[in-house]
Amino acid sequence: MRNKPIANVNADLLKERKNCSFDIEELTNLIDGGKNQTARRREIENMLLKNMPFDIIPEECLSAKEKYENAVRKSVALNKIGVELVSQVTKAKELSDLTLTLRRVSDAYFREVTPFLLHLGMFIPTILGQCSDEQVAHWLPLAMQLKIIGTYAQTELGHGTFIRGLETTATYDERTEEFVLNSPTLSSSKWWAGGLGKTANHCIVVAQLYTKGECYGTHPFIVQIRDMDTHMPLKGLKVGEIGPRLGFQTADNGFLVFDNFRIPRDSLMMKHAKVLKDGTYVKIARHSKLTYGTMIFVRVLLVSEMAFNLSKAVTIAVRYSAVRRQSELKPNEPEPQVLDYLTQQHKLFISISTVYAFQFTSNWLMKTYHTVQANMKHGNTDALPELHALSSCLKAICTSDCSAAIEQCRFACGGHGYMISSNLPSLYAFTTATRTYEGDYTVLLLQTARFLVKTWEQVELGNAVTPMVAYLARHQNREAWDESPEGIIRAFEAIAAGVYQTESVRSVSFGQSDAIKDVMKQLSDLYLLYWSLERTGDLLTTLKSTLGSYDGRVYERLMEEALKSPLNQEPVNESFHNEPEPQVMDFVSQQHKLFIGIASYYSYSMTALWLWDILTKVTSELGVGKTDRLPESHGRAVFMSVFNSEMEKSVSSLSAPLQAVLRQLVELYLYYWTLEKRGDLLLVLQSTLGSYDGRVYERLMEEALKNPPNKEPVNESFHKYLKPFIQGKL
Ligand SMILES: CCCCCCCCCCCCCC(=O)SCCNC(=O)CCNC(=O)[C@H](O)C(C)(C)COP(=O)(O)OP(=O)(O)OC[C@H]1O[C@@H](n2cnc3c(N)ncnc32)[C@H](O)[C@@H]1OP(=O)(O)O
Ligand SMILES: Cc1cc2nc3c(=O)[nH]c(=O)nc-3n(C[C@H](O)[C@H](O)[C@H](O)COP(=O)(O)OP(=O)(O)OC[C@H]3O[C@@H](n4cnc5c(N)ncnc54)[C@H](O)[C@@H]3O)c2cc1C
Numbered sequence: 159m160r161n162k163p164i165a166n167v168n169a170d171l172l173k174e175r176k177n178c179s180f181d182i183e184e185l186t187n188l189i190d191g192g193k194n195q196t197a198r199r200r201e202i203e204n205m206l207l208k209n210m211p212f213d214i215i216p217e218e219c220l221s222a223k224e225k226y227e228n229a230v231r232k233s234v235a236l237n238k239i240g241v242e243l244v245s246q247v248t249k250a251k252e253l254s255d256l257t258l259t260l261r262r263v264s265d266a267y268f269r270e271v272t273p274f275l276l277h278l279g280m281f282i283p284t285i286l287g288q289c290s291d292e293q294v295a296h297w298l299p300l301a302m303q304l305k306i307i308g309t310y311a312q313t314e315l316g317h318g319t320f321i322r323g324l325e326t327t328a329t330y331d332e333r334t335e336e337f338v339l340n341s342p343t344l345s346s347s348k349w350w351a352g353g354l355g356k357t358a359n360h361c362i363v364v365a366q367l368y369t370k371g372e373c374y375g376t377h378p379f380i381v382q383i384r385d386m387d388t389h390m391p392l393k394g395l396k397v398g399e400i401g402p403r404l405g406f407q408t409a410d411n412g413f414l415v416f417d418n419f420r421i422p423r424d425s426l427m428m429k430h431a432k433v434l435k436d437g438t439y440v441k442i443a444r445h446s447k448l449t450y451g452t453m454i455f456v457r458v459l460l461v462s463e464m465a466f467n468l469s470k471a472v473t474i475a476v477r478y479s480a481v482r483r484q485s486e487l488k489p490n491e492p493e494p495q496v497l498d499y500l501t502q503q504h505k506l507f508i509s510i511s512t513v514y515a516f517q518f519t520s521n522w523l524m525k526t527y528h529t530v531q532a533n534m535k536h537g538n539t540d541a542l543p544e545l546h547a548l549s550s551c552l553k554a555i556c557t558s559d560c561s562a563a564i565e566q567c568r569f570a571c572g573g574h575g576y577m578i579s580s581n582l583p584s585l586y587a588f589t590t591a592t593r594t595y596e597g598d599y600t601v602l603l604l605q606t607a608r609f610l611v612k613t614w615e616q617v618e619l620g621n622a623v624t625p626m627v628a629y630l631a632r633h634q635n636r637e638a639w640d641e642s643p644e645g646i647i648r649a650f651e652a653i654a655a656g657v658y659q660t661e662s663v664r665s666v667s668f669g670q671s672d673a674i675k676d677v678m679k680q681l682s683d684l685y686l687l688y689w690s691l692e693r694t695g696d697l698l699t700t701l702k703s704t705l706g707s708y709d710g711r712v713y714e715r716l717m718e719e720a721l722k723s724p725l726n727q728e729p730v731n732e733s734f735h736n737e738p739e740p741q742v743m744d745f746v747s748q749q750h751k752l753f754i755g756i757a758s759y760y761s762y763s764m765t766a767l768w769l770w771d772i773l774t775k776v777t778s779e780l781g782v783g784k785t786d787r788l789p790e791s792h793g794r795a796v797f798m799s800v801f802n803s804e805m806e807k808s809v810s811s812l813s814a815p816l817q818a819v820l821r822q823l824v825e826l827y828l829y830y831w832t833l834e835k836r837g838d839l840l841l842v843l844q845s846t847l848g849s850y851d852g853r854v855y856e857r858l859m860e861e862a863l864k865n866p867p868n869k870e871p872v873n874e875s876f877h878k879y880l881k882p883f884i885q886g887k888l
Pocket of ligand 1: 257258261275276278279280310312313318319320321322352447448450451453454456459460463542543546595596597598601605608609612
């Protein structure tokens with residue numbers, strides 16, 4: 159069933175749609191993965207649209223507390239339907255399609271994210287990936303039916319990236335067969351977990367495991383944190399909300415501090431390691447990093463999340479650009495649609511092709527992930543390092559590109575794009591966080607670099623490497639620049655681009671019409687050409703550059719090229735005999751180089767004179783004598799104010815042009831030091847991170863404790879929605 163045509167559609171939009179060269183339904187089927195999947199998605203969407211409560215007051219107009227309560231109300235309603243639907247599904251593929259559809263449709267109800275995001279996105283996947291079979295049998299039904307609500311608390315105030323540096327301890331006590339959880343320092347407080355602040359009653363806690371006096375590194379534990387009936391935090395732990403943030407406003411990200419908090423031995427998630435009753439540690443995993451498995455899974459998921467979020471942003475911006483008219487190109491003619499400006503198309507079309515690049519790559523990456531998982535079930539972990547490297551770099555690049563592209567979509571909508579109601583700010587706030595969480599951009603790229611360097615070493619030794627990185631061996635031969643898509647891919651040999659091209663070609667070659675194929679080919683070419691232009695610097699190995707050649711023979715190549723110059727074909731140029739050559743001083747670029755030097759010379763010498771005078775005054779007038787004892791910032795302030803006022807007094811008798819130059823010098827001095835010392839100035843910037851005394855963690859915790867949601871241990875939405883929902887009474 160197709161969507162019914164809607165009355166009163168803007169005429170410009172109708173016109174654009176009529177111009178479409180292909181059948182939109184066919185493309186929809188391609189994106190959904192087939193006609194049946196489209197039909198199923200629509201069935202679920204229609205059912206949800208009928209049953210879900212929409213907002214009466216826009217979410218963005220509510221207070222922080224109301225926003226949270228409203229998000230709980232809607233999450234409970236959505237998940238009630240979700241749990242029912244899940245219970246009707248038997249096959250794994252159907253379950254993953256359903257989960258994806260629910261996730262997508264939920265965006266129609268939340269401007270911000272649901273407080274259940276971590277439960278669905280990390281708590282359940284960690285149970286599946288880190289629990290023993292018996293533990294899965296116990297925890298999974300509870301989690302799937304939302305009888306318990308969980309989250310994932312790994313990051314601490316002091317460490318997010320460096321997992322091995324986490325400080326929370328889980329020490330085994332063989333007398334009672336329990337682990338004792340402790341947060342030994344302020345910086346070991348768990349910080350950031352979504353849903354932890356107010357919603358979750360269970361939590362996966364990543365802690366350093368100690369038994370028989372030995373530390374065995376970080377391990378995941380499943381921990382109940384709130385009373386199932388009253389929702390009150392359990393004794394021995396402190397839990398709360400971390401405070402307002404750029405996005406994720408309704409995700410009640412929280413903190414968690416343990417004080418000799420006891421949990422049973424089998425709270426340790428025991429798929430990859432266990433501790434026996436007597437405290438003996440038994441390692442089961444064949445690879446030491448298998449406890450990082452959920453992070454890989456979510457990094458894989460995020461590629462499709464980025465495709466989806468960018469598709470929403472660019473749909474908003476393209477539709478609006480069709481409707482919006484601006485400026486007068488020709489007198490007495492209607493103002494053009496902004497979509498018709500080439501510059502506007504430049505902003506938007508690359509986003510459209512990026513969406514497809516991400517989506518095709520994401521489908522492929524998810525398949526690759528499942529293949530590696532299946533192999534690991536049979537004990538083969540060979541492909542794990544490559545999966546880690548691949549998911550790390552694809553996650554890093556797509557989250558970074560996606561937030562930049564969404565920002566372009568916002569720019570493309572002018573002032574109105576800045577309105578929260580346009581949804582572009584919320585989309586941006588959501589996606590820019592993805593660049594940081596689940597592994598910071600730079601850190602993940604460095605992980606991939608580490609893998610590539612190791613692979614390179616293998617190539618150098620003549621050893622075989624996997625097909626994905628086989629190009630490292632191939633490219634020892636210099637290739638001529640080839641501007642065809644295949645040539646560009648060969649030039650990049652970037653995994654994502656390679657996957658995109660082959661996957662998109664594979665997907666469109668089956669059953670699709672020529673019209674769709676043409677459009678997909680154009681999008682694919684656009685993506686490749688765009689990035690080959692954006693990254694020309696990286697492509698220098700094929701770009702016939704003397705400086706960027708693969709073998710680094712820079713000087714030889716420069717000389718070879720120089721000798722080829724026509725000017726070098728004759729020992730004396732005829733202009734020697736005829737016209738005089740220009741003086742190099744006449745070239746503007748030469749003047750630019752030289753005049754800035756002259757200007758600098760004057761500014762340095764004049765400033766030195768003024769400063770010398772002032773320094774003498776300051777030290778005598780203030781009676782300080784020993785300037786080295788002055789805190790630097792105080793001294794700087796004195797210099798600035800004395801310089802400023804003394805200058806004003808003495809320049810009044812000078813000519814206007816000289817006064818202007820000297821005033822510029824004062825400004826230069828003030829601005830220079832404002833920029834140089836902005837770290838010190840953060841004291842007045844009211845930042846928890848940039849305070850002068852560097853008490854970052856103390857201030858973060860102080861601020862979090864001031865947070866209104868933390869004034870009541872249990873939010874009223876627990877009694878109104880969460881409790882009846884968990885107990886099946888809603
Ligand atoms: C349906 C609902 C949908 C919802 C959508 C989703 C929304 C979700 C919302 C989520 C909200 C946000 C939720 C959150 O944010 S949850 C918190 C997420 N936190 C992070 O992602 C932390 C990032 N840090 C790390 O991952 C590690 O510390 C890194 C990797 C940086 C270093 O680590 P470490 O210091 O321990 O290692 P090493 O550098 O000494 O390297 C040693 C070796 O290990 C290999 N190695 C490293 N890692 C892996 C790996 N994973 N698999 C396989 N191998 C791995 C590595 O290549 C090297 O190999 P070799 O070179 O020696 O051979
Ligand atoms: C919205 C949001 C939700 C989150 N949800 C959760 C959650 O549910 N559960 C959870 O456990 N965590 C969560 N996090 C935390 C998140 O996973 C971490 O913030 C993230 O992993 C980055 O770690 P960090 O904050 O310690 O950054 P840092 O590592 O301190 O990074 C700061 C800077 O240092 C640089 N840097 C750090 N290490 C290196 C290095 N080795 N080499 C080069 N540069 C380096 C980084 O590139 C960055 O520029 C969330 C974060 C956000 C923003």
